[in-house]
Amino acid sequence: MPALTLAAEPGAALDAPPAWPVFDGSEEAGLSAVLRSGKWGRGNGSAVAAFEAQYAALTGATHCLAVANGTSALLVALGVLGIGPGDEVIVPPYTFIATVNAVLRFHAVPVFADVDPASLQMDPKRVAEQITSRTRAIVMVHMAGGVGELGQVLEIGKKHGIPVIEDAAQAHLAEWEGRHVGGHGALGCFSFQASKNLNSGEGGAVVTNDAAMAERAFAFHNNSRGRTQPGVDFHYEASGANLRLTEFQGALLTAQMARIGKQGARRLETAKRLDDLLAEVPGLTPCPVGRGCTRNAYHLYMFRYEAAKFGGRSRTEFLKHMGKSGVSASGGYTPLQDEPFLKNTFETRGYQFAYGKGLFERWRKKNDCPVNRAACGEAVWFTQTQLLGGPQYVDRMARALRAWKS
Ligand SMILES: Cc1ncc(COP(=O)(O)O)c(C=O)c1O
Numbered sequence: 001m002p003a004l005t006l007a008a009e010p011g012a013a014l015d016a017p018p019a020w021p022v023f024d025g026s027e028e029a030g031l032s033a034v035l036r037s038g039k040w041g042r043g044n045g046s047a048v049a050a051f052e053a054q055y056a057a058l059t060g061a062t063h064c065l066a067v068a069n070g071t072s073a074l075l076v077a078l079g080v081l082g083i084g085p086g087d088e089v090i091v092p093p094y095t096f097i098a099t100v101n102a103v104l105r106f107h108a109v110p111v112f113a114d115v116d117p118a119s120l121q122m123d124p125k126r127v128a129e130q131i132t133s134r135t136r137a138i139v140m141v142h143m144a145g146g147v148g149e150l151g152q153v154l155e156i157g158k159k160h161g162i163p164v165i166e167d168a169a170q171a172h173l174a175e176w177e178g179r180h181v182g183g184h185g186a187l188g189c190f191s192f193q194a195s196k197n198l199n200s201g202e203g204g205a206v207v208t209n210d211a212a213m214a215e216r217a218f219a220f221h222n223n224s225r226g227r228t229q230p231g232v233d234f235h236y237e238a239s240g241a242n243l244r245l246t247e248f249q250g251a252l253l254t255a256q257m258a259r260i261g262k263q264g265a266r267r268l269e270t271a272k273r274l275d276d277l278l279a280e281v282p283g284l285t286p287c288p289v290g291r292g293c294t295r296n297a298y299h300l301y302m303f304r305y306e307a308a309k310f311g312g313r314s315r316t317e318f319l320k321h322m323g324k325s326g327v328s329a330s331g332g333y334t335p336l337q338d339e340p341f342l343k344n345t346f347e348t349r350g351y352q353f354a355y356g357k358g359l360f361e362r363w364r365k366k367n368d369c370p371v372n373r374a375a376c377g378e379a380v381w382f383t384q385t386q387l388l389g390g391p392q393y394v395d396r397m398a399r400a401l402r403a404w405k406s
Contacts, residue, residue: 015392021194034248041247093369095167147292192253301386
């Protein structure tokens with residue numbers, strides 16, 4: 001296999017972040033082998049199963065099921081737990097909408113546990129406050145690839161007998177207390193969508209240490225058909241969907257797996273450099289991780305911008321300054337609790353049938369999440385590909401950050 005390089009194109013400027021995705025002949029060989037085999041679906045091929053074995057080994061979980069994308073992974077996890085109308089699922093408001101959409105697809109009610117103002121990860125104190133007799137699951141998102149107070153969230157789940165799902169869509173290689181994320185809770189969900197640190201264009205995985213859940217997960221993603229059920233056996237125990245990954249993506253993922261260790265190490269180096277730099281700039285504060293987070297995956301490098309420390313100059317002005325300096329930066333998510341999709345969904349026929357009218361107004365009273373609203377106005381993101389930039393690019397980042405004054 002050719003030597004691994006971080007820059008996709010030979011001769012690409014050393015300091016620029018690599019074109020993403022990074023690939024070489026190993027991806028081409030894997031794709032071509034699947035193509036020529038004529039076995040393009042997991043039913044008769046072996047590429048998806050081979051990747052599942054590798055990914056289970058990476059995460060340390062006993063079972064791994066590859067699925068069509070990260071949203072499907074969440075649907076499978078919630079489906080395995082039997083989530084449905086009348087159930088509440090606790091989720092953080094600072095996340096990609098998919099975390100919430102997955103809950104809504106089951107006509108369950110997403111209940112927001114506000115985030116910690118420094119880390120922007122779900123705050124265990126707020127989780128404890130949101131537990132009711134209807135809570136059926138807690139989804140802990142490892143936002144940006146960092147891990148918040150997972151131990152405390154797991155404790156809360158254990159105390160109340162509520163399963164914890166890890167949404168690790170952004171957190172390949174992240175660790176909690178020395179163990180890879182995904183297998184700490186009942187089920188862990190990953191995304192391999194194009195922007196992710198492990199990428200097959202679209203793709204996802206569910207991991208678990210529970211054999212019965214693994215079997216239910218397989219059947220759920222395979223239109224209710226069990227792992228060993230012969231093709232002519234049309235017997236169905238539960239409802240499901242077709243959420244299968246293709247063999248082409250399995251082959252791509254196996255090739256990409258050879259790169260993530262080196263890429264992850266580079267991201268950690270750049271992030272350390274940025275942490276040191278930001279320590280020199282009061283008002284730009286990196287988001288910390290939980291005490292037990294022994295490895296940050298850095299899907300994003302997140303920090304907070306405090307306008308008051310820069311004479312009131314807005315985050316928008318700061319982002320423009322960064323862009324002009326050749327270092328793109330974004331302001332990240334909007335407050336999900338204020339987005340119209342929740343009200344609109346709660347007003348659909350299915351929700352009104354299950355909960356009657358006025359669900360949104362009732363829901364609103366306990367889902368205001370002021371910390372998240374403030375955080376969404378202060379956060380700044382660099383992407384994981386920027387963290388793969390070489391020393392000259394990191395110097396450019398340093399110059400741009402130091403040049404920002406009140
Ligand atoms: C936290 C989180 N959960 C779930 C998803 C959904 O993954 P996918 O886009 O692969 O469906 C994403 C994707 O960005 C995500 O960031």
